[in-house]
Amino acid sequence: MRQILLIVAAMLLTCCSSESDMNAQTNTNIGKTLIVYYSYTGNCREIVNSLAAQVTADQLEIQPAEKGLKYEANNYALGTQLLNAIKANPDDAASYPAIDPVSVSLADYQNIIIVTPLWWSQMAAIMQTYLFQSRDQMAGKTVALIVSSYSSGISQVVADAKRLLPNVTWAGDALWINNSNHSNRTSLISTWLPTQNFQTATTAIRSVRTEGQPQRAYTLSGTLARADQKGIVIQDGKKIIR
Numbered sequence: 253m254r255q256i257l258l259i260v261a262a263m264l265l266t267c268c269s270s271e272s273d274m275n276a277q278t279n280t281n282i283g284k285t286l287i288v289y290y291s292y293t294g295n296c297r298e299i300v301n302s303l304a305a306q307v308t309a310d311q312l313e314i315q316p317a318e319k320g321l322k323y324e325a326n327n328y329a330l331g332t333q334l335l336n337a338i339k340a341n342p343d344d345a346a347s348y349p350a351i352d353p354v355s356v357s358l359a360d361y362q363n364i365i366i367v368t369p370l371w372w373s374q375m376a377a378i379m380q381t382y383l384f385q386s387r388d389q390m391a392g393k394t395v396a397l398i399v400s401s402y403s404s405g406i407s408q409v410v411a412d413a414k415r416l417l418p419n420v421t422w423a424g425d426a427l428w429i430n431n432s433n434h435s436n437r438t439s440l441i442s443t444w445l446p447t448q449n450f451q452t453a454t455t456a457i458r459s460v461r462t463e464g465q466p467q468r469a470y471t472l473s474g475t476l477a478r479a480d481q482k483g484i485v486i487q488d489g490k491k492i493i494r
């Protein structure tokens with residue numbers, strides 16, 4: 253009986269050999285992914301539908317507070333006006349168009365995939381508002397970016413994302429989907445996804461372990477070993493004779 257108990261204790265300690273490992277395994281946001289998107293004419297929504305079929309993720313749609321606006325009317329006058337206001341004062345919250353309140357807590361997620369339209373070569377103003385407002389909660393997350401445009405290249409949108417989210421880890425290069433390859437989005441996404449370094453439960457645990465101090469040692473009965481403990485202890489998943 254005693255032998256069985258010792259074996260079970262040793263097995264448990266091998267997989268959870270420090271407090272930080274245990275924290276990592278019980279931290280519910282590890283590896284969880286949120287897709288955040290805005291879509292005015294529906295293309296980004298279609299991209300999100302294709303994406304959601306390939307990754308396990310929750311979704312958050314950002315909506316402008318003011319409904320029924322025509323951003324493209326009068327040669328895109330309103331869209332231009334919103335972007336110019338941001339450009340003139342990017343650090344001022346008042347420069348960004350209002351959005352509906354968001355109830356999703358970013359604390360519940362480790363990976364964020366942003367899906368946004370391009371407007372005048374920049375990130376659509378509505379998505380810029382969300383990123384500006386949530387930049388502190390985004391800090392430390394792993395973030396990926398998908399941009400939908402008619403034909404324009406996305407380098408300025410990538411620059412906007414980096415300005416708005418200075419303290420995140422970028423999962424990899426952004427994916428550009430445009431009018432000529434939009435119908436091919438499922439295969440574009442499936443090729444792109446493996447290039448992104450998302451946090452998984454395994455990578456998160458590994459990073460917690462390597463960032464921590466030297467692993468604590470435990471006795472075979474599972475209690476924390478004293479500094480002068482003699483005999484067999486378990487440290488970093490290995491049995492050590494002291």
Ligand SMILES: Cc1cc2nc3c(=O)[nH]c(=O)nc-3n(C[C@H](O)[C@H](O)[C@H](O)COP(=O)(O)O)c2cc1C
Pocket residue numbers: 290291292293294295296297323324328331332368369370371372373400401402403404
């Ligand atoms: C205000 C505004 C400005 C736009 N500017 C550009 C542009 O400069 N270059 C481009 O290729 N597409 C531009 N587009 C087109 C969108 O980027 C494209 O249609 C995108 O797929 C829209 O995504 P959505 O349908 O999810 O809103 C613009 C669209 C709007 C509404």
